[in-house]
Amino acid sequence: MTSAAPTSTATAKPDDDAKIAVSLRGLWKTYPGSSKPAVQDLSLDIRDGEILTLLGPSGCGKTTTLRMVAGLEHPDAGDIYFGAQAVVMTAKRLFMSPDKRNVGMVFQSYAIWPHMTVAENVAFPLQARHFPKNEIKDRVAKALDLVGLAGFEDRQGPLLSGGQQQRVAFARALVTEPRVLLLDEPFSNLDAKLREQMRVGVKLLQKRLNIAMLFVTHDQIEALSLSNRIVLMNFGVVQQQGDPRLLYEAPSNEFVRDFVGRTLLFKGKVQSSNGAGQLAIALEGAPDCVVFGRTYHPDGIASGAAVYMGVRPEDVEILPANGGAPPAGTIGGTVQAALFVGERIEYQIEIDGQGAMLLYGERHRPIEEANKVWLKLRPDGHSAWSSNWSHKDE
Ligand SMILES: Nc1ncnc2c1ncn2[C@@H]1O[C@H](COP(=O)(O)OP(=O)(O)OP(=O)(O)O)[C@@H](O)[C@H]1O
Ligand SMILES: [Mg+2]
Known part of the structure; x- marks a missing residue:
């Protein structure tokens, strides 16, 4: 019960x-x-x-x-x-x-009555409330105009497209103001x-x-x-x-974090904390990549702690590597797979010290599979999360 x-x-x-x-x-x-x-x-x-x-x-x-x-x-x-x-x-x-x-309601199913015309459908809530005829006519015309269906008054429900039926449902929901x-x-x-x-x-x-x-x-x-x-x-x-x-x-x-948009989780270690929730985090596997992020943990996260840095994919730029160690602010990786999906290219990248992640790159600057890359993260604006992954030095 x-x-x-x-x-x-x-x-x-x-x-x-x-x-x-x-x-x-x-x-x-x-x-x-x-x-x-x-x-x-x-x-x-x-x-x-x-x-x-x-x-x-x-x-x-x-x-x-x-x-x-x-x-x-x-x-x-x-x-x-x-x-x-x-x-x-x-x-x-x-x-x-x-x-x-x-209240006006519109549901997933259009729920307009098939045996009625568009105007009759929209007029229904007003008739149920005994509005005068003239006012019904005016309000129906106004509601249909609002949803871009003026001129469809006499059309039968089933003769409309799905989108038009849903607009009738909107007009019917709005007609009572x-x-x-x-x-x-x-x-x-x-x-x-x-x-x-x-x-x-x-x-x-x-x-x-x-x-x-x-x-x-x-x-x-x-x-x-x-x-x-x-x-x-x-x-x-x-x-x-x-x-x-x-x-x-x-x-x-x-x-x-995980429900709204995609997040990449980079392993890192807290270098310092400003006490107001902002942490400087050194990424695992990168000689010189420190980025800033906020923690919402009520007690903060101590310096030296192993954390996950939550990074939105569009906050990572993929650059072709030209030999040597990754420059400051970047982390190295190798392209395992490149998938052209139309508006962008999606890369599966094996990232140094991190594991494989799916990142987004520009379609105008394709990078071949098996090539080395440097990943440049935005310097700040990320989120930091406690973790119990083990730092390799510990
Ligand atoms: N009439 C009902 N009797 C018993 N349990 C119900 C009833 N309606 C909903 N529930 C239960 O209540 C919970 C919330 O249901 P609700 O329909 O509000 O979810 P929702 O967020 O609208 O989901 P969806 O995105 O699938 O529409 C669910 O566990 C569901 O099984
Ligand atoms: Mg629901």
Whole structure:
């Protein structure tokens, strides 16, 4: 049965700030029959005009969170506010029904009704709320115009492409002028090119409407490119929240580091620490390569400790070696395999003292297999992680 007595770390009512569209405070949800919570102590604010993305692997609780905001699931503990108005207060047994919350939803499946025309589909939520006929007509026209489907009013649903059907779903979600737009993997049924177009379309739509959007995806490119802020979850627990650059450049734990983008892990040894989390690290296998990175370990990492330096692949430049020892700031290696993948060349490189890694090189400067290379790392901006690999001198 339900587990973990829910306790909330943040039950305070949000500030009476008109800019905050939706606040979640200390939400917990365990499904009946499950031993683990699907969502644990989740708190976040979504502001007007902001795309906030819930990102994370399958089963981490993204859809559950969205459904709690929509009123389709009851949280076990915690509160939800729309602006300053409480729509859920579990302690007071307050639960506003979904039809009173005025949220717009778009799912992975287009879910438009095949027996209706485009205009009838979009008008449906307004008819259900008994809007006057004239207003329905105006609002439907405006919503279709917003998603670029003006002129498609009389087309039947099945006669539209997948991308057009999804735009109808967007228009239908927007037609009630919702407080928040909830998007659950809305592009995952579309092909890659169409996804790109829809991404740009949503970004432009958000600019025009200044609406709050809660967007769910497990696609990190989608999350990085669309979001004002990302909340990265794993097993129902928030791992880090912040703007996309923060998660990419300053991951606060190993899960974030490995989930968002690719990271190369270089073995190294701490030379010095400035006490503010910045470490100078000498790379293993390089005579003269010291780079700087930040540690998020609460106690820091001591000088002399063996560490892993987390380096983004695009922060390494591959240079042809011209004999002798690698120059300062570089580490040597040998190309084992070169794979032309179109926009770049991917090299499997056996790196001195490190092992094999996959690195990216420019397609205009190809390097043959079996050639020696020098790898030039950006001097700073990396991340440092404690490790228990054994330094060869120890
Ligand atoms: N109706 C339900 N009954 C029981 N367990 C459920 C139910 N819905 C979801 N779960 C479980 O709750 C956890 C979170 O599910 P959720 O659907 O929120 O994940 P998600 O992050 O949206 O995953 P995905 O990326 O696969 O859509 C999972 O372990 C899932 O199996
Ligand atoms: Mg889901």
